[in-house]
Structures are given as C-alpha cells and as structure tokens.
Amino acid sequence: MNTRSLLKNLTFLNRELPVRFSKRIMELSNLPKELRDTEPFMNLITNYTRSFQELQSYSDNSRLWFLSPNMHHREELELDDSEVMQKAIQNEYADLLQSITNRHKQDVIYMAHGISLFKQYQNSRTKSSTEIQHFLSSFNRGRLGIRIMVGHHLALQHQFNNPSLASSPSFASSSEPSSAPSSAYLSTPSSAHSVRIGIIEPQCDIEALIQKATQSAQFVFFQHYNTVFPPNVHIEHAKEVGGRRVRFPVVPALLHHILFELLKNSMRATAEFHGLDKTSYPDIEVKLSSSANGDLNIQIKDQGGASNTICIDFPSIMGAMEKKPEKAAMGENLPLCGFGFGLATSRMYARLFGGDLTLRSITGIGTEANVQLRRLEDQIEQFHDK
Numbered sequence: 016m017n018t019r020s021l022l023k024n025l026t027f028l029n030r031e032l033p034v035r036f037s038k039r040i041m042e043l044s045n046l047p048k049e050l051r052d053t054e055p056f057m058n059l060i061t062n063y064t065r066s067f068q069e070l071q072s073y074s075d076n077s078r079l080w081f082l083s084p085n086m087h088h089r090e091e092l093e094l095d096d097s098e099v100m101q102k103a104i105q106n107e108y109a110d111l112l113q114s115i116t117n118r119h120k121q122d123v124i125y126m127a128h129g130i131s132l133f134k135q136y137q138n139s140r141t142k143s144s145t146e147i148q149h150f151l152s153s154f155n156r157g158r159l160g161i162r163i164m165v166g167h168h169l170a171l172q173h174q175f176n177n178p179s180l181a182s183s184p185s186f187a188s189s190s191e192p193s194s195a196p197s198s199a200y201l202s203t204p205s206s207a208h209s210v211r212i213g214i215i216e217p218q219c220d221i222e223a224l225i226q227k228a229t230q231s232a233q234f235v236f237f238q239h240y241n242t243v244f245p246p247n248v249h250i251e252h253a254k255e256v257g258g259r260r261v262r263f264p265v266v267p268a269l270l271h272h273i274l275f276e277l278l279k280n281s282m283r284a285t286a287e288f289h290g291l292d293k294t295s296y297p298d299i300e301v302k303l304s305s306s307a308n309g310d311l312n313i314q315i316k317d318q319g320g321a322s323n324t325i326c327i328d329f330p331s332i333m334g335a336m337e338k339k340p341e342k343a344a345m346g347e348n349l350p351l352c353g354f355g356f357g358l359a360t361s362r363m364y365a366r367l368f369g370g371d372l373t374l375r376s377i378t379g380i381g382t383e384a385n386v387q388l389r390r391l392e393d394q395i396e397q398f399h400d401k
C-alpha cells in the first residue's frame with residue numbers, strides 16, 4: 016500500500032460515497048409516512064442527510080484539485096510540499112469517514128426501534144408490509160456496501176500510517192447492533208500476527224475467530240440471563256481439514272458477526288429448551304470442513320429443540336417483529352436477541368463474498384447452521400492492485 020493507491024481509493028470514495036448516501040436518503044424518503052415520522056426514522060434521515068452534506072461539501076472542496084493528475088499546479092509544488100499535502104488530505108478524509116462511521120453505528124437499533132413502533136401502530140390495520148420488506152433488504156444491502164468501502168479505506172489508512180504494525184488494531188467486535196469502541200469500524204479482534212490488507216485477512220486463523228465469537232456470545236448470554244452459565248462450544252475439524260489450524264482468507268469482521276449471531280441463537284435456544292434452571296447444557300458443536308474446490312464450511316449444530324419461527328430472510332422479519340416489538344428497545348447495547356435481524360444480516364454478509372448461510376431444523380432436537388465461505392483470492396488480488 017503506497018500513497019498513490021491510497022489516494023486513488025480516496026478519489027474513488029470521494030466520488031462514490033455521496034451517491035450512495037443520497038440513494039439511502041431516497042429509500043428513507045420513500046417509506047410510508049407513518050414509519051418515516053417515527054422518531055428513530057427521523058433520526059436516521061437526519062443522520063444520512065448530515066453525512067451526505069459533509070461528503071458532498073468535501074467533494075466540492077477546492078483542495079482536491081490536488082488529486083487530479085492533470086493539474087499543472089501540481090508541478091509547481093516541491094516534492095516535499097506535495098507529500099505533506101497528500102498526507103494532510105488523506106488524514107483529513109479519514110477523520111471525516113471516521114466521524115461519519117461513528118454517527119451511523121446506531122442505524123440498526125434505530126431501524127429496529129422505528130419498525131417496532133410502526134408495528135404497534137399498524138396492529139389494528141391490515142396494510143401490507145411488502146414496501147417495508149423491500150426497504151429493509153435494499154437499505155441494508157446499501158448500508159453494508161458503504162460499511163465495507165469505508166471500513167476498508169480506514170483500515171488501509173491505518174495500516175499506511177502505522178507500517179510497523181502487522182495487524183489492524185485489536186478492538187472488540189463490530190457486530191451490530193452491539194456497541195463497539197468508537198474507532199472500531201469493521202475491525203475485529205485479530206491474532207497478534209495476522210497480516211491484513213485493509214479489512215481482509217488472507218490467512219485468518221478460523222479457529223481463533225470462532226473462539227472469539229464464542230466468548231462474545233457467552234458474554235452476552237451471561238449478561239442476559241444473569242445467573243445461568245452458557246453452553247460450551249466444541250470445535251472439531253473434519254478429516255480433510257486435518258489437525259492443523261485452518262487458515263482461510265476472510266473479512267474477519269464479517270465472519271465474526273455471522274458466527275456471533277449464530278452462536279447467540281444456538282446458546283439461547285439450548286438454554287431455553289433444556290430449562291434455565293439447569294447447571295449444564297449439551298455442547299454446541301462446530302465443525303470445520305472443506306470442499307474439493309477449496310471452499311470452507313463451518314457447521315454449527317445445537318440441541319436447542321429447533322423452532323418453526325426461524326427467519327432467515329428480510330421478508331419474514333416483519334412477521335417476527337410483530338411478536339416481540341417490546342424487546343427491540345433502545346439503550347440495549349448488547350442484546351442477546353430481539354431485533355430479528357441477526358440471521359438475515361448474517362446471510363447477507365455470507366453472500367457478499369460469494370458464500371452462503373443455510374439453516375436446517377430437526378424438530379424436537381435442534382438446529383444445524385451451515386456457513387459456506389468461498390476462497391477470496393480473486394478479491395484479494397483486486398484489492399491489492401488498487
């Protein structure tokens with residue numbers, strides 16, 4: 016990563032982000048008035064508008080003439096000046112992105128809260144929710160695109176500013192809607208020696224990541240049930256993966272999010288199915304296997320009795336939320352459940368890089384979730400070339 020490629024990325028984002036934010040504003044503005052007028056959605060609209068304006072005015076900023084390769088002014092500057100200027104622009108832009116990032120951390124909580132208010136209002140009516148289902152999948156996809164682009168740029172900038180660091184800073188999980196430290200955007204706890212290219216870790220220690228997601232899920236579980244100890248998670252490798260630690264190219268923040276959501280669900284189902292008065296529960300089994308084409312499969316199997324209300328698509332979320340609007344309350348920083356977004360968001364994350372998330376329930380026994388991960392080499396090369 017050098018200054019030139021970082022500036023290239025910056026120029027691209029500078030052009031692209033205002034467009035993407037304006038699309039999100041359009042989506043929000045097209046929602047039914049009753050939803051748009053709830054306080055959380057008004058907050059969302061205000062935040063998106065502010066971010067759009069900040070990005071737009073940065074985009075119009077005359078300082079950016081410097082980024083244009085054809086400007087003759089450029090030659091008039093001494094090399095030293097030019098380097099200082101480039102660095103200043105880069106850091107200024109990273110600060111702007113970081114502050115926008117912080118502003119949008121609560122997006123999911125606002126969405127869930129707004130929709131739950133809307134559902135209460137809607138209870139007496141029978142209006143179709145297709146519009147909102149469509150909004151949820153499209154808005155979330157758009158948001159994720161922005162998150163990835165911004166997160167990747169911030170990670171690259173961080174790596175550029177700290178060339179001596181082999182890895183991204185070790186922060187807590189960025190899993191939504193959990194709270195993350197203010198500077199942690201798409202960053203995950205990483206092992207001390209893991210090298211990253213932006214947000215991608217070409218040789219991610221998958222088992223370590225599962226253990227971290229387990230700890231986060233157990234922590235949230237314990238916080239939720241207070242005196243109940245969470246089920247243990249047992250990791251097993253299929254023969255073809257061998258006894259060695261599996262290293263696989265992933266975006267750790269996204270995989271951590273998926274595993275965290277799945278493990279939270281499994282822990283909750285197991286404890287509730289067997290009874291909260293128990294002192295121990297059957298383990299949650301995680302199995303790593305790989306297919307002939309080199310893809311990796313992570314299977315998470317619980318004995319949580321299974322449920323017929325599993326919602327894995329955004330279209331089924333509205334129905335699920337109807338049952339539990341009260342749980343999607345504001346101020347819950349680390350909710351075990353209640354938003355009804357966990358699986359749908361996780362599947363979107365898995366599909367983003369060509370993988371998938373599927374679930375299979377065996378009534379009375381438990382649920383088996385399968386996360387398929389595609390090899391990311393092509394994407395890594397693409398990112399590397401930028």
Ligand SMILES: Nc1ncnc2c1ncn2[C@@H]1O[C@H](COP(=O)(O)OP(=O)(O)O)[C@@H](O)[C@H]1O
Pocket residue numbers: 276280281284317319320321322324325326335351352353354355356357358359381382
């Ligand atoms: N492993 C599981 N066992 C039983 N039920 C599950 C499991 N995973 C998910 N579910 C069901 O699917 C619903 C949706 O899950 P999710 O999208 O994670 O949202 P949330 O956990 O916030 O409700 C859960 O409320 C639960 O009823």
Ligand SMILES: [Mg+2]
Pocket residue numbers: 276279280351352353357358
């Ligand atoms: Mg969940």
